[in-house]
Amino acid sequence: MTGLVTGQRSPVSCFGGVRSDRFVPYETASEAEIVRRAKAGDEEAFAQIVQKHQSMVYSVALRMVRRSIDAEDVAQQVFTKVFFALKKFDMRSSLSTWIYKIAMNETYDYLRRIKSRRVVFEGDLGEDVDEIVESSARAADRAPGAEEQASRRDYLLKLLEHISEEERMLLFQKEVEGLTVDELAAKTGINENTIKVKLFRARRKLVKASQRLGAAAPSEVR
Numbered sequence: 001m002t003g004l005v006t007g008q009r010s011p012v013s014c015f016g017g018v019r020s021d022r023f024v025p026y027e028t029a030s031e032a033e034i035v036r037r038a039k040a041g042d043e044e045a046f047a048q049i050v051q052k053h054q055s056m057v058y059s060v061a062l063r064m065v066r067r068s069i070d071a072e073d074v075a076q077q078v079f080t081k082v083f084f085a086l087k088k089f090d091m092r093s094s095l096s097t098w099i100y101k102i103a104m105n106e107t108y109d110y111l112r113r114i115k116s117r118r119v120v121f122e123g124d125l126g127e128d129v130d131e132i133v134e135s136s137a138r139a140a141d142r143a144p145g146a147e148e149q150a151s152r153r154d155y156l157l158k159l160l161e162h163i164s165e166e167e168r169m170l171l172f173q174k175e176v177e178g179l180t181v182d183e184l185a186a187k188t189g190i191n192e193n194t195i196k197v198k199l200f201r202a203r204r205k206l207v208k209a210s211q212r213l214g215a216a217a218p219s220e221v222r
Contacts, residue, residue, distance in 0.1 A: 049095070
């Protein structure tokens with residue numbers, strides 16, 4: 001990925017603002033100072049926020065939407081939301097954690113908006129979740145090829161509606177990104193035992209949701 005979104009203007013150039021008199025490198029300014037200047041309309045400060053986090057945002061989106069062009073669209077929307085929501089950011093979490101949550105939510109919303117399109121989404125949220133989807137749909141007739149993958153994606157999205165935003169984020173980081181519980185604790189600031197409980201409850205919710213949905217074909221789930 002070159003820049004934020006290939007062929008599109010970044011949020012910095014799209015929304016205007018006050019240009020700083022000098023570049024404020026991350027090496028010499030604290031995150032709080034960069035955020036403060038960005039909130040005040042400093043374009044250079046916001047550009048640095050984008051530069052520092054765009055790879056992470058793009059990676060999160062690409063893992064879920066599976067196509068670079070869609071991941072770039074999501075990334076553009078994420079930083080648009082970051083731009084407008086930054087004034088509400090209260091520094092209670094790290095900036096990267098806050099942006100990560102926005103990226104997860106925007107990607108999830110994006111997938112829901114394009115359910116009618118044939119976007120490849122393998123939904124590999126770990127073996128546990130994968131098995132939930134497979135076991136529930138095993139007896140059903142399913143369309144082949146891209147239609148099968150789209151149906152499976154839609155079914156997984158339906159399941160994910162039964163867990164919270166935080167649970168989706170933790171599952172994604174644990175099962176897709178491969179973070180350990182220790183790493184999740186360091187990244188989120190949540191106690192390790194609490195994370196284990198949250199992951200267990202999230203998986204249990206998915207199992208129960210799958211049982212309620214029964215063996216209906218993924219394409220039949222609305």
